[in-house]
Amino acid sequence: MSTLSPILVVEDQALLLLDLIDQLAEFNYEALPAQSARTAARLIESGIRALITDIELGDGPNGLVLARLAARLQPGLPIVVVSGGVRPAKQDLPPGAAFLPKPYRVDAIVAALERQEALRAA
Template sequence: MSTKPRILVVEDQPLLLLDLIDQLAELDFDTMPASNARVAAHMLDGNIDALITDIELGSGPTGLTLARLAAARRPGLPIVVVSGGVTPSHRDLPPGAVFVPKPYRLEELLDALERQAVAHAA
């Protein structure tokens, strides 16, 4: 029996967060939702296998700050950063993280996570 990874999903827009969580749940992924980087930072423990975060998260730290923290705490953690308003440069992203612009298809997010998991396994 294979188990799906647990994905921390960080999005400040409630409808977008619920939609992505629902789509991932339909594929039997275990998800942990967070609406801001402060809450998500407390969830960066051994119980997550990947991170998907929006860049613009309202007040407080950005998704880029969260992604860098996650990469520092959990080297090799697959990280996907998304945004509809900001396009980060390669150097803005932590090493290995992938940027996917909004609007995205679920398949794009899953492909980005899979590429990172394969790269880290090699």
């Protein structure tokens, strides 16, 4: 298992959530699923080592709010934000976080998380 496990994965579309978790498992990552920012917020301090979140999460806070909360609670946490509709400005993301548009490749998400982890460890 990677030092980045577990990864909190936040996606409101169940099929996309399950697919991403399965693909992360192929890279030997353990993932904790959440379908809302509210659920995910309760899991941030449960020992997660990274966060992947969609921006548009239906009702409630969006993924950008969640990413900023996670960065505040766990400074240096590797964070990847994804979206198929919203293109955030750099200043909308927490410092060091990466944005990837949908459709994304899981290897690109993994590479972004690993880059952030390497910078944090340096």
